[in-house]
Amino acid sequence: AQxxxxxxxxxxxxxxxxxxxRCNYSSSVSVYLFWYVQYPNQGLQLLLKYLSGSTLVESIxxxxxxxxxxxxxxxxxxxxxxxxxxxxYFCAVSEGSNDYKLSFGAGTTVTVRA
Amino acid sequence: xxxxxxxxxxRVLKTGQSMTLLCxxxxxxxxxxxxxxxxxxxxxxxxxxVGEGTTAKGEVPDGYNVSRLKKQNFLLGLESAAPSQTxxxxxASSYRGGRYEQFFGPGTRLTVL
Numbered sequence: 001a002q003x004x005x006x007x008x009x010x011x012x013x014x015x016x017x018x019x020x021x022r023c024n025y026s027s028s029v030s031v032y033l034f035w036y037v038q039y040p041n042q043g044l045q046l047l048l049k050y051l052s053g054s055t056l057v058e059s060i061x062x063x064x065x066x067x068x069x070x071x072x073x074x075x076x077x078x079x080x081x082x083x084x085x086x087x088x089y090f091c092a093v094s095e096g097s098n099d100y101k102l103s104f105g106a107g108t109t110v111t112v113r114a
Numbered sequence: 115x116x117x118x119x120x121x122x123x124x125r126v127l128k129t130g131q132s133m134t135l136l137c138x139x140x141x142x143x144x145x146x147x148x149x150x151x152x153x154x155x156x157x158x159x160x161x162x163x164v165g166e167g168t169t170a171k172g173e174v175p176d177g178y179n180v181s182r183l184k185k186q187n188f189l190l191g192l193e194s195a196a197p198s199q200t201x202x203x204x205x206a207s208s209y210r211g212g213r214y215e216q217f218f219g220p221g222t223r224l225t226v227l
Contacts, residue, residue: 009154032213043118043204043218044157051213090156099211100145100164101172104156 002027002093006105013081014113021076021108023091033074034092034102035065044090050074086112115140118219120205126225127195135190135222137205145208146188147172147216148180150201157204163188164211195226 007022025031032051036044048059055067065076074091091105121136137146144165149157159172161180169180177199179191188207192199202223206216 004156034215036218043220044206044216045218046215049213049215094212096212100147100162100170101159101211102216104158106154106156 004105032094120219137188139207143207147206
């Protein structure tokens, strides 16, 4: 069974500074990897995903994540954050063989300050 | 398209009362899910459905029941609410499992006194 660990529960960051959110997973089979974002008082929405191919995936609003199979990690980065990036970020893992189950990490709250 | 909608948005119950949360999706998705979100615990799957007329237990099913009589609707019932069920409940849907994105509703904030 897979598990997902997000190493930081809270990340305060100043506007225009870089941010990295760490995610590690445990699984014995190949996986699909996701980052979801939850803005205040909203549901989750997909930020980006890794299914196969290039290990570096990007979102439309400047986030990127790199799949590292040997380290079983899928860290999320943004080189310059905006106030509007204040949100909670969830890493999630799905095992292709276990069709329905999406396992979520505990979440990382990013607070961007001016 | 409305996407995934949830009714109600807020509810306060007394211990022992019952209620039903309604989820509706207009994307013709096969899979639907109910999660609960508690601080520091991420999202935990309560029940899920892989098609009309089917339901299955997730990781925290106790105290909840579900039904999927129509493809677009997924109902979550609490027969006898307990304070431990105070949480934010999210419904989600997806075309299939695995590699497919889950689309989430706005959530229902439930308080059980």
